[in-house]
Amino acid sequence: MRASRLAVVAAFLPWAFPAAAAPPSAWLDFTVSSSAILAACRQARAKTEERLDALGRLPAAQASFQDSLLAFSNVISDLNDSISGPSFLGEVSTDPDVRNAGHACDTDIARFMVEAYSREDLYTALKAFAASKPALQGEDARLLEKTLLAFKRNGLELPARKRVEVQELKKRIVELETEFRKALSEDKTTVAFAEAQLDGLPDDFRRRLPREGDKRLVSLDYPDYFPFMENARDPDARRELEARFNNRGGEANSRRLAETLALRRRAATLLGYPSHAAYVLEERMAKTPQAAASFLAGLQTKLQELARGELAQLAAMKQAELGDKRGGPIRAWDWRYYHNQLMKTRYQVDEEKIKEYFPLNIVTGGMLQIYQQLLGVAFQEVRPADAWHPDVQLYRVADSESGKLIGHFYLDLFPREGKYKHAAAFSLVQGRLLPDGSYQRPVSAMVANFNKPDKGRPSLLRHGEVETYFHEFGHLMHQVLTRAKYQRFSGTSVARDFVEAPSQMLENWVWRPEVLARLSGFYRDFTQTLPDELLRKMIAAKNVGSGLKYLRQDFFAAVDLQYHGPDEQEPNALYGRLLEEISLIPMTPGTRPEAGFGHLMSGYDAAYYGYLWSEVFAQDMFSRFEREGVMNGAVGREYRRLILEPGGSVEEAASLRAFLGREPDDEAFLRSIGLKPGSAGSGSTAAPR
CATH class of the missing domain: 1.20.1050.40 (Endopeptidase. Chain P; domain 1)
Structure with missing residues (x-):
């Protein structure tokens, strides 16, 4: 059994590595000073x-x-x-x-x-x-x-004077966006906690924390922050870390955001738009801020019905644990912790046990196998990668039938100082038709921050990180498999409120029993896949807390739209008001979460609604795989041909209709988050016709 299991893994991580004599594109040189x-x-x-x-x-x-x-x-x-x-x-x-x-x-x-x-x-x-x-x-x-x-x-x-003003406004906006993002990526804040304050945290987590005297240092990076907020029993410790996390960027970033919002508003006015949101959405599937806001409002109403019940359940757990003096409503530093306790006690879903079945190398091998089978491609690792860091891996991508080389991608999966702190796919060389008639092969990179191997224990992924891995790799495939003629339409160069849909659709695979068996292997014995009982419990608890989870997304989208509306509003005050009004959990006094809201300064301005909007299309596309088989290669290749390869060269609504064979609707989306099918608000399925 052990030998056959390792043979399966090896089949998807080829051991015959072609030499990397040069980067996969003449455009790339990672040794530059x-x-x-x-x-x-x-x-x-x-x-x-x-x-x-x-x-x-x-x-x-x-x-x-x-x-x-x-x-x-x-x-x-x-x-x-x-x-x-x-x-x-x-x-x-x-x-x-x-x-x-x-x-x-x-x-x-x-x-x-x-x-x-x-x-x-x-x-x-x-x-x-x-x-x-x-x-x-x-x-x-x-x-x-x-x-x-x-x-x-x-x-x-516009007349010359106004045109020059717009130009100068946009240049200043670019500067502010760069400064904002840099402040977040360069943040090195750590918080020192005594050993007693780490009660509840997994042993492997505690061991890897650096020491400062008799205390341990916890950073604000995701691999530290989320496990701490989910497991630390000390509410004061959670509150301290949550406050520091939601002050990333500080007053300087708050000022940068306020100035940027004012400049965007002024530029939109000069260009004849009622707001920056109206300017942005002109080129999106939603078309107008009103359509996007209506979609969010309808969804909010449905989700709050779920969320109020979820909050009451979590508050009861808090009361039982802390008593009358320290109980009370769920606060910003509480909800992740009590949700995790609920999952462990009532549903017997313990993320710390689950992650023991998701070693990074096994997940990577299984994921590559699944994408190969689904999309009709073949991956081969190239060694040495000759990349920007020794941890980085390089893969070549070929068509599985013809063997023709399509492109390359890099995987940069571990955190380090100064590195981009989230998970994302970066297009390094975009596919396009060159003047000599040849097609430029794309090169992309996935950047993530999964825990590194530690003291004989491999990198272990929480199930949510497996989901993130599938999502971002979906973006890689969108970029690498493009056949668009022009760079303007290459890969993920699609409407911003559609760009997440292909990757969101692929998240569904990590909830399928037949797929999880291929992605998992106990870190001490790879032949032991995720136990059936644990698998059933995970799937049964999939939508536990979905009201709070999706309300949080609804809030981010709503505050983004209002920030970019026609009226000036103080960013911190608006953030706090809408957070409590929509998510039902108040903002911690003295924090500036807007200063760390990187999407606002990274191309998602007036566009965050697209995460929810595009998920409607994602679940609708997945419904076809559900009917015809989640590992149906014929459907997968059609998906590659109709959705991934065109990029933005075809109207997104037309691509959807071609793949679905009908107009899209929101029924699959509502079912996927535990709501009854029906309209989530006008515009919820607003594929333009």
Whole structure:
């Protein structure tokens, strides 16, 4: 049995490793110094400006597809490819100077892009081409439409004075966003706790905490914060860590956010929109802030019915544990702890026991196998990876039938100082059709912060981390399997309120018994998969606490929309008011959670609602796999062809209809979170028709 189990694992982690003589793309060099990054950034900008100047001099009569629209697309794509590697090093390098240079390059090029899309000469050339009424179809026609709209949304239809003001506003916003994100990624805060305050925490967790005298240091990074909040019995210790966590970024980030919101509001007004949210949603599936807000409000009503019962149950547990003097309502530092206690005592679901069956290497092997079978691809590890850190792995991706190389991806899974603190997929080289007719093979990287192996014990994942792994790997596949002609539509370059749907759909696999058996293996004996009894209990408890969980998402989406509405509101006060009003749990006094809300400054401004909105589509797509088989390779390859490969080259609603064979609806979504099917509010299935 043991030998056969290891053979299964080996089948999905090939041991014949092709040599990595060079990075998987000529665009990538992870050995560069900080000075080389800054020099390359300046050179890329200068070369791009020179090429754009030549385009701007193009006589209107000569404005052909090849010489205007396609040429502009290629110039911008080359720039993005040339700086994506250096910019990415700003998130993952171990050298603080390299990280600073990467961030500086990212900011400089983002400012330059504002300038490029504000150039009247380029807009004139592109409009001259459009005025010739070219017979464009499909992706070519979509490229023209989206490119002209990008110029218009940058103020090119405004008088010169207002156009310059919009340009300067957007440049300042870029600076503030970079400063905000950097403050969070560079945060090194730790909190010292006495041994007695660590009561309830798993032994392996306590052992790996660094010492400071007779105390242990707990960081604010996810691998420390969440286990602490879920297991520490001392409510004062939980309260202290929760307060520090929700003060990340501090007053400086609160000021940056307030200034950014004001600048976004001013820019939207100049561009003729009633709010920044209206400006953003013009290009999204929801189309209007009203549609998104209506969806959230309808869902909130249904979820609060569930959540009130959940809170009463947790409050009763708190009362029983602490008594009259310290009992009372559930607070921000309570809910994760009592939810975890509920799962362990009433449902016999203990995350610490469950994670013993999810060693990272077994999960990785099983996950790669499942994606291979589902999407018709083959993965092979490349050694040495020659990446930015020794922990990083590199894989090549080929089509399983033809054997044709498709692209590459990196896995960077362990935390380290200065590294991006969340889980995300980064596109390093985007797939696109090159001028010579060849297709540029994509390269992407998944970054996560799973616990490292410790003292003979492998890295063990909580089930929620397995779910995150599947989710982010889904983004990788969206990026790597793209067949879009143009970079603008490549991979995950889709409407922001759809981009999460393909990955959210894939989270469902980690709740299927037949899949979990392939993902699990007891860390001391890989032949022992997750026991059936524990598996049944996990699945039975899947929606325990779903009211509170989804209300929290509803809150994040609602506060984001209101931040970006027409009226100025003090960010901290609005956050506190809506948090209690929607999630039913008040904000801890003296905290500034908005200062750590990274999505607001990372491209999800007025877009957080998309996590819930896209989950409607995710569950609807999964309903087809439920009917036809979750490991049905034929359905999986159709999913790859209709959803993943087109990227944004096709309207998202059209891709959904093609895959589903009908209009999407919200029934599968509501069932998936324990609600009765029915409308969650107008707009809940708002695929535009």
